[in-house]
Amino acid sequence: MAQRLRVRYAKRGRLRFTSHRDISRAVERAVRRADVPVAFSAGFSPHPRISYVGAAAPTGVASEAEYLEIGVTRECDPDRFRAALDASLPHGLDVLDVVEAGAGSLADRLECSAWEIRLPEADPTLARVAVERFITTERVEVERLTKKGPRRFDAREAVLSLEVIEGTETTAGQASSQPCVILRMVVRHATPAVRPDDVLTGLRLVADFAPPVPPEVTRLAQGPLDVRTGKPADPFDLDRDSTRGGETEPVGQYVGGDL
Amino acid sequence: MSVESLFPRLEALLPKVQKPIQYVGGELNSTVKDWDETTVRWALMYPDAYEVGLPNQGVQILYEILNEMPETLAERTYAVWPDLEALMRSEGVPQFTVDAHRPVRAFDVFGLSFSTELGYTNMLTALDLAGIPLEAADRGEDDPIVLAGGHAAFNPEPVADFLDAAVLGDGEQIAIAITEVIREWKAEGSPGGRDELLMRLAESGGVYVPKFYDVDYHADGRIQRVAPNRSGVPWRVHKHTVMDLDEWPYPKKPLVPLAETVHERFSVEIFRGCTRGCRFCQAGMITRPVRERSITTIGDMVEAGVKASGFNEVGLLSLSSADHSEIGEVAKGLADRYEGTNTSLSLPSTRVDAFNIDLANEFSRNGRRSGLTFAPEGGSERMRKVINKMVTEEDLIRTVTTAYTQGWRQVKLYFMCGLPTEEDADVLGIADLAKKVIKAGREATGSRDVRCTVSIGGFVPKPHTPFQWAAQADHETVDRRLKALKDALRGDREYGRAIGLRYHDGKPSIVEGMLSRGDRRVGKVIRAVWEGGGRFDGWSEHFSYQRWMEAAAEAGVDVDWYTTREREENEILPWDHLDAGLDREWLWQDWQDAVNDVEVEDCRWTPCYDCGVCPTMGTEIQIGPTGKKLLPLTVV
Numbered sequence: 080m081a082q083r084l085r086v087r088y089a090k091r092g093r094l095r096f097t098s099h100r101d102i103s104r105a106v107e108r109a110v111r112r113a114d115v116p117v118a119f120s121a122g123f124s125p126h127p128r129i130s131y132v133g134a135a136a137p138t139g140v141a142s143e144a145e146y147l148e149i150g151v152t153r154e155c156d157p158d159r160f161r162a163a164l165d166a167s168l169p170h171g172l173d174v175l176d177v178v179e180a181g182a183g184s185l186a187d188r189l190e191c192s193a194w195e196i197r198l199p200e201a202d203p204t205l206a207r208v209a210v211e212r213f214i215t216t217e218r219v220e221v222e223r224l225t226k227k228g229p230r231r232f233d234a235r236e237a238v239l240s241l242e243v244i245e246g247t248e249t250t251a252g253q254a255s256s257q258p259c260v261i262l263r264m265v266v267r268h269a270t271p272a273v274r275p276d277d278v279l280t281g282l283r284l285v286a287d288f289a290p291p292v293p294p295e296v297t298r299l300a301q302g303p304l305d306v307r308t309g310k311p312a313d314p315f316d317l318d319r320d321s322t323r324g325g326e327t328e329p330v331g332q333y334v335g336g337d338l
Numbered sequence: 339m340s341v342e343s344l345f346p347r348l349e350a351l352l353p354k355v356q357k358p359i360q361y362v363g364g365e366l367n368s369t370v371k372d373w374d375e376t377t378v379r380w381a382l383m384y385p386d387a388y389e390v391g392l393p394n395q396g397v398q399i400l401y402e403i404l405n406e407m408p409e410t411l412a413e414r415t416y417a418v419w420p421d422l423e424a425l426m427r428s429e430g431v432p433q434f435t436v437d438a439h440r441p442v443r444a445f446d447v448f449g450l451s452f453s454t455e456l457g458y459t460n461m462l463t464a465l466d467l468a469g470i471p472l473e474a475a476d477r478g479e480d481d482p483i484v485l486a487g488g489h490a491a492f493n494p495e496p497v498a499d500f501l502d503a504a505v506l507g508d509g510e511q512i513a514i515a516i517t518e519v520i521r522e523w524k525a526e527g528s529p530g531g532r533d534e535l536l537m538r539l540a541e542s543g544g545v546y547v548p549k550f551y552d553v554d555y556h557a558d559g560r561i562q563r564v565a566p567n568r569s570g571v572p573w574r575v576h577k578h579t580v581m582d583l584d585e586w587p588y589p590k591k592p593l594v595p596l597a598e599t600v601h602e603r604f605s606v607e608i609f610r611g612c613t614r615g616c617r618f619c620q621a622g623m624i625t626r627p628v629r630e631r632s633i634t635t636i637g638d639m640v641e642a643g644v645k646a647s648g649f650n651e652v653g654l655l656s657l658s659s660a661d662h663s664e665i666g667e668v669a670k671g672l673a674d675r676y677e678g679t680n681t682s683l684s685l686p687s688t689r690v691d692a693f694n695i696d697l698a699n700e701f702s703r704n705g706r707r708s709g710l711t712f713a714p715e716g717g718s719e720r721m722r723k724v725i726n727k728m729v730t731e732e733d734l735i736r737t738v739t740t741a742y743t744q745g746w747r748q749v750k751l752y753f754m755c756g757l758p759t760e761e762d763a764d765v766l767g768i769a770d771l772a773k774k775v776i777k778a779g780r781e782a783t784g785s786r787d788v789r790c791t792v793s794i795g796g797f798v799p800k801p802h803t804p805f806q807w808a809a810q811a812d813h814e815t816v817d818r819r820l821k822a823l824k825d826a827l828r829g830d831r832e833y834g835r836a837i838g839l840r841y842h843d844g845k846p847s848i849v850e851g852m853l854s855r856g857d858r859r860v861g862k863v864i865r866a867v868w869e870g871g872g873r874f875d876g877w878s879e880h881f882s883y884q885r886w887m888e889a890a891a892e893a894g895v896d897v898d899w900y901t902t903r904e905r906e907e908n909e910i911l912p913w914d915h916l917d918a919g920l921d922r923e924w925l926w927q928d929w930q931d932a933v934n935d936v937e938v939e940d941c942r943w944t945p946c947y948d949c950g951v952c953p954t955m956g957t958e959i960q961i962g963p964t965g966k967k968l969l970p971l972t973v974v
Contacts, residue, residue, distance in 0.1 A: 093345070093349070093362045093363075093364060094359075094362070094364065094596070096352055096358040096359045096361075096362050097359050097596050098357075098359065100598065101359055101596045101597060101598065104596075104598070104602070105596055107648070107650070108366075108594060108647065108648030108649065108650075109648060110648075111648040111649075111650065112645065112646075112647070112648040119680060125680060127680075138358070138359075139352070139353045139358065167648075169364060169365075169366055169596065170364070171364065292350060293350060293353040293354070
């Protein structure tokens with residue numbers, strides 16, 4: 080393996096209905112079509128060295144910030160790699176950013192996610208009341224069906240911020256732009272993961288607030304929590320710093336150039 | 339008139355259903371054409387779930403060929419699962435295509451490909467969701483022509499009431515011909531309405547229009563006569579045969595789904611037809627003669643298909659792939675080309691001989707030797723003579739032992755239960771055979787690490803085969819024999835643990851038998867089952883034997899009469915007016931030979947035995963060798 084590349088990709092539009100397994104098959108095939116020199120594991124049944132970092136956005140949830148790492152057998156230019164993989168993937172699975180992996184684990188940097196929840200036809204006043212009540216409540220116990228059966232956990236503490244804004248509805252395929260309630264929130268990654276639907280469940284529990292039509296959810300960003308903004312920073316910042324000039328340097332070390 | 343996309347309305351339902359991605363479309367290599375720039379539009383359906391229907395070769399081939407035609411559009415639709423069906427009903431969303439999410443009712447043709455009869459109820463769901471009347475007689479000028487193809491369409495009589503038309507045989511050329519008939523008729527302003535269109539299609543002799551034929555019955559229920567009810571309609575409708583597969587190298591651009599499907603590979607049909615003459619095999623009988631694709635076309639298709647799809651497995655399809663005249667060269671050439679690329683090759687390997695193992699070794703050159711499959715089909719020497727599967731016990735044991743000594747640890751053996759003239763001892767013979775195989779394998783390898791799995795299917799007599807006259811075994815008999823077999827294997831201390839057994843109970847085969855050899859009177863059973871909630875009959879968790887039996891009883895249809903009754907030579911069979919090319923006298927003679935344990939050779943390597951297909955259809959056997967080789971791929 081000559082190089083490890085870190086990839087940020089988006090899951091958009093109708094392709095938000097792909098599951099994590101669907102995406103991993105699609106990426107494997109796209110890599111083959113693009114003739115990317117992907118490395119394979121050794122052994123009896125070799126697998127391409129592609130690993131998905133962080134918790135995948137659930138099926139039905141769009142995302143602007145999913146991450147994977149891919150090992151290649153010869154050095155690749157990240158920008159050309161990005162263009163080639165993007166062209167090979169179906170429209171709606173879009174490759175946004177590629178960097179050469181620096182030191183340190185990418186997974187460790189994905190501390191929190193920023194989410195957007197669009198609620199067409201929802202009442203903005205009720206939404207504000209519900210959000211206010213959610214924020215001022217210390218613990219909001221929700222139950223979700225996990226692979227191990229129903230599980231109860233607190234959906235409140237992991238929510239670092241939650242706000243209501245108003246925008247227009249942009250559901251794919253719909254020409255009309257109705258006013259629409261939008262929730263924006265930053266959630267710390269925890270175990271079990273608090274997902275946007277858990278927060279919606281919480282809003283229903285604390286204020287009986289229930290959206291009339293299925294919400295449209297998008298993950299906007301993932302990364303280390305930037306304490307100044309209260310939002311996730313770009314997790315690739317460290318890679319860009321440490322690999323400047325094409326050479327891997329110890330993480331955090333300033334390697335010159337004007338900043 | 340333009341047609342709006344149903345997607346926004348569908349999209350609101352998708353978060354509430356299982357595996358929503360299957361309804362979204364957008365597969366790599368799929369096509370969306372401008373509705374208004376086309377004049378003839380096909381909605382193609384494989385009447386099962388997306389995961390089964392998407393990989394279907396027939397649909398993919400027609401989809402590509404039709405979309406390559408100017409002014410012609412083809413989109414696909416599949417059976418929706420009950421969760422989405424319920425939501426579509428409550429929200430008023432009609433059956434849609436996955437390509438551009440257009441309503442199926444807006445198309446000119448609604449074409450269904452039936453590989454099996456168990457898709458009939460799914461057709462009714464789709465028609466109903468589409469807003470198309472279930473019965474052809476109730477359809478109006480705005481409804482599409484509902485057209486069936488595929489192997490089950492060689493006897494479309496049980497669904498005759500629901501179909502406007504059916505075609506027999508290879509679809510490539512007839513789909514184009516039908517398109518042109520429709521285009522011309524529409525260009526003329528659709529004179530005479532759908533009736534005239536159907537008449538134009540029927541007159542050609544290549545399209546069966548059930549409503550132009552009347553069926554009369556004897557008092558005892560047998561068919562008295564099937565006759566055209568208007569002039570110009572031919573007495574018999576013939577199957578279609580594509581000659582020269584090299585001229586039809588489809589699919590060129592295989593559909594690559596996002597959803598997981600049952601076959602995750604690029605498949606190339608290496609030949610069509612089979613003349614091994616297995617008497618139970620409808621596919622082998624109705625697809626004659628053998629037409630090979632040449633080694634060079636196979637190589638080109640594999641190369642282009644792998645590039646266009648990114649699949650990491652290539653399957654070489656046919657009814658008996660090891661029989662391609664240059665299969666050795668094909669296997670070696672492809673294995674050389676893809677060595678070290680993580681592209682694996684697969685061959686549905688069922689032929690029982692050592693050559694097959696050589697091929698399997700070639701194909702597993704850089705992979706694992708996990709399992710090999712052989713299909714002796716019959717458990718005793720006599721049974722194999724009846725079905726014309728020319729494999730001796732000695733052949734089988736030698737072949738399997740060779741496989742074990744060459745590193746294959748797991749061998750799967752396919753058999754059938756309920757074959758004509760079968761007795762309990764024939765089925766118990768399967769246990770003896772399996773034990774002998776393990777015994778020989780242990781001796782040859784010096785290891786106890788050899789296994790075999792016995793897999794058993796229930797035999798269903800099919801139209802256009804020598805067994806079309808045979809009595810189907812009742813399910814009690816089949817279940818009794820399977821239980822005896824199971825006891826014989828499980829109870830064996832020495833070999834029982836090395837032998838696995840897979841089988842299904844005999845009930846679904848009875849329903850399949852009624853649908854396979856049924857006539858128009860069976861249609862009301864299908865409808866009643868569907869109305870009672872019957873869906874996805876090919877899925878054991880959805881299939882209900884009781885529902886079928888109750889519906890048949892209520893409709894006054896005697897299931898035994900259609901299944902376990904042996905037919906006389908002169909009885910008019912429901913499909914006799916549909917011509918697969920096989921000479922009826924030859925089929926009868928072959929049936930008599932079967933009962934008398936007389937075998938028949940393959941006409942590729944021995945003189946013609948007059949099955950009738952080639953002279954009737956104006957076709958001929960097309961086989962190599964061409965003497966050509968596959969060259970290494972040049973690295974770009």
